Amino acid sequence: MRMTSDLRRQLILGAAKRCFARHGYAGTTTKSVAAAAAISEALLFKHFPSKAALYADILAEECEADPDFELLLGQEPSTATLVKLMAGMVRHFLGIADGLNDEEEQRLRLMVTSHLEDGEFARFLYTKIDDLIGAKFVQCLEGAVTSGEAVRSAAAPRDLFWFAHHTVLMAALTRLPSTPCVPYGTAASLERQLSEFILRGIGLTDAAIACYLDHELSQPPARPATAESA
Template sequence: MAASNREDHAQPPARKLRRAERREQIMDAATRAFARAGFAATSVDDIAAEAGVTRVLLYRHFDAKADLYRAVLDRACERLAERVGSDDFDEESIPALLRAAADDPDAFRLLFHHAAREPEFRDLIDTITDASTEIARKNLPASVADGPWADWVARLLPTFTIEAVIAWLDAGQPDPETAADRISRAVHGIMSAAHPGD
């Protein structure tokens, strides 16, 4: 009887994941761990514990913590580009950005909060910033005259929008049905401030 009870309560063996699935599991866990404390303050042991794997298994998929961090950032960029687009700005851009941030807040914070402060990975954020500035410049309304104020708007809009989304996440994602409109009104206010004579 005792042996029978032990058999009934025995845990089934853990399902062995395929290599690609295990890699994704580790990257998901690393995204959560890095988003809490950033690159420098997160250890390989922290990530392994978050993923429920050993360090040895983690190192079978990634040669070093920096390789894992770069892979997580690259994946976050790819997913964001798929959701938001990468070369245009229109009335759907801010709602798409909010949805992407709400669906994966850890990746969003990691990309735009932590990675921006990590010198070793700053090149990725600089590339995103440069591309976003060019997109903003290309899509400025005709009412913003070319010149230094157009440069000001083109540089400010991407930074403001990202910070507005992060602040919205940090505030608990209030009023998701109106959040995009509120951020859009603030964006239009910045553009209005650059109008000549205003």
């Protein structure tokens, strides 16, 4: 029986996961993935245009498979969900930068390298992040504005999401070297300061931040960070 396109795609992703896990991103080629999947490289390219696209899809699948992430995306759009989403992003990136997950740190470094080179991997990953989180962010922000807990910004909601993402990404990068580039202070204080800065930046009122952020920051992470870093 002829294999369906979706089944073939999953077969390729499974082979790619094994290759990336064994050889890392730099040591894996589309040719080696095709061989592991027992297909031609030309057939692989019919499903994924490049190694960067393949890796971005794997990271997106891992994120979708995370039960905590799935639970968050399933919550009703609200100010509380928005704060949970933003504070969770801050905690995730700072956790990577502070060495809680070596694999995620390598992915973060790959994301940075992509920006300095052709940007291909970064573009693919940003698209995946937007597909996963963008709509939820917009819905939650709209809910916060409607409830009077946020002020509508002149900036497009999607832009506000990326402003927040890039802010915490850059802050995390300053902590990657063994001696941080900027002496922000403790991780806990930086987590709070970044979360407050981002929430104010996207328009939340001080009252809303005070109402929801303390509770969110008091919650321990359910597990080490495993979602897409970019």
